Amino acid sequence: MAEVGIEVKNLNFSWPNGEIAIKSCSLEVPKGEFWMLLGTNGSGKSTLLRLLAGLLVPQSGEIRVLHPIGFVFQNPDHQLVMPTVGADVAFGLVEEKLPPAVVRARVEEALGAVNLLALQKRPIYALSGGQKQRVAIAGAIARRCEVLLLDEPTALLDPDSQLDLVAGVRRLVKSRGITALWVTHRLDELNYCDGAFLLEKSTLVDWGEAQRLKQRMMEVDDEVS
Numbered sequence: 001m002a003e004v005g006i007e008v009k010n011l012n013f014s015w016p017n018g019e020i021a022i023k024s025c026s027l028e029v030p031k032g033e034f035w036m037l038l039g040t041n042g043s044g045k046s047t048l049l050r051l052l053a054g055l056l057v058p059q060s061g062e063i064r065v066l067h068p069i070g071f072v073f074q075n076p077d078h079q080l081v082m083p084t085v086g087a088d089v090a091f092g093l094v095e096e097k098l099p100p101a102v103v104r105a106r107v108e109e110a111l112g113a114v115n116l117l118a119l120q121k122r123p124i125y126a127l128s129g130g131q132k133q134r135v136a137i138a139g140a141i142a143r144r145c146e147v148l149l150l151d152e153p154t155a156l157l158d159p160d161s162q163l164d165l166v167a168g169v170r171r172l173v174k175s176r177g178i179t180a181l182w183v184t185h186r187l188d189e190l191n192y193c194d195g196a197f198l199l200e201k202s203t204l205v206d207w208g209e210a211q212r213l214k215q216r217m218m219e220v221d222d223e224v225s
Helices: 046-053 087-089 100-113 128-141 157-176 187-192 209-222
Strands: 004-014 020-030 034-037 060-065 069-072 147-151 179-185 195-200 203-208
Touching: 004 046, 004 179, 020 046, 020 179, 020 203, 034 046, 034 157, 034 187, 034 209, 046 060, 046 069, 046 147, 046 179, 069 128, 087 100, 087 128, 100 128, 100 157, 128 147, 128 157, 147 195, 157 179, 157 187, 187 209, 195 209, 203 209
Parallel strands: 034 179, 034 195, 069 147, 147 179
Antiparallel strands: 004 020, 004 060, 195 203
């Protein structure tokens, strides 16, 4: 049986006002695979991702996720804190207390993996949105993340940059054995993943082959229009 990178069993989470955000959710993402999480706004996608990352604590249920975990926010400006590309990637290694030579090697390796090595000394403010997202991903790679969680990372990007980023993440997943879960509502991004989950009104209602779920969502859109 394939090793599991992310496993959730009967997960439940409600906000302090009693509003249910995640209800009886169970899912698995095989180790080294790239899956996507679909659903309309308010369905619970981002909440589920934050539960997996440990940013929120569920009321009940089990979460098992390989560590370390890398988390990429929708807006990279919320997580890039240092003045230059190289310094930001190195910032996540501070707690490991590594020798400077090891830090430099990790930074260069991670930036090379996202095709940003030539921009190591560039100021963060001078980057495009897509480049900022790749810096955030590089930070996770530098920390040798086993699981990469991405919360609509293409939401602020133009169409060409969107597909370039998702294709790049797929290459990283396959080349490094990373387990990735990517939140999206863009159906064209499903062409790059190994499988997908569908959330509706806080409940996981379908999962499996990405193209089948893509077709299901397209049929719903046709009915609405």
